Amino acid sequence: MNNEQIKRRLAFIMDDASRLLKHLEAGKDMEQFTGFADNGYTHLSNIQIAADIQDTESDAWKQTKQEYMGISGKVSHDPQLTKAYNALLQKLGTEGMLVLIERWMDDSDLQSIIAYDDNY
Numbered sequence: 001m002n003n004e005q006i007k008r009r010l011a012f013i014m015d016d017a018s019r020l021l022k023h024l025e026a027g028k029d030m031e032q033f034t035g036f037a038d039n040g041y042t043h044l045s046n047i048q049i050a051a052d053i054q055d056t057e058s059d060a061w062k063q064t065k066q067e068y069m070g071i072s073g074k075v076s077h078d079p080q081l082t083k084a085y086n087a088l089l090q091k092l093g094t095e096g097m098l099v100l101i102e103r104w105m106d107d108s109d110l111q112s113i114i115a116y117d118d119n120y
Contacts, residue, residue: 001053009058012050016043070097 020043023034030040037043050058069082070089089097105113 009050012058013047016046
């Protein structure tokens with residue numbers, strides 16, 4: 001493993017550690033959605049994978065720049081998609097965007113939303 005690969009893995013580790021620390025400092029539980037991952041344990045798993053020099057999974061991970069999206073705040077999405085989403089939200093407004101999303105949703109999306117609500 002060369003120095004660039006090590007620096008890249010360390011960046012992933014620091015990113016996950018920072019997000020998890022902020023989540024915990026906000027008094028949130030490890031089982032809760034962190035705003036960036038399904039739960040705090042996902043961040044711990046990512047750290048473990050990136051720290052394991054025998055594991056090559058993190059070599060395929062993409063580094064994403066954090067962009068503010070809609071009303072959810074900073075999230076991990078492609079910056080160009082985030083900008084396009086924000087422009088569409090500005091154009092349609094919250095209600096118009098919700099109508100569009102509801103038309104797009106299928107049953108599995110609806111189940112995910114309901115399951116998310118059941119956990120909070």
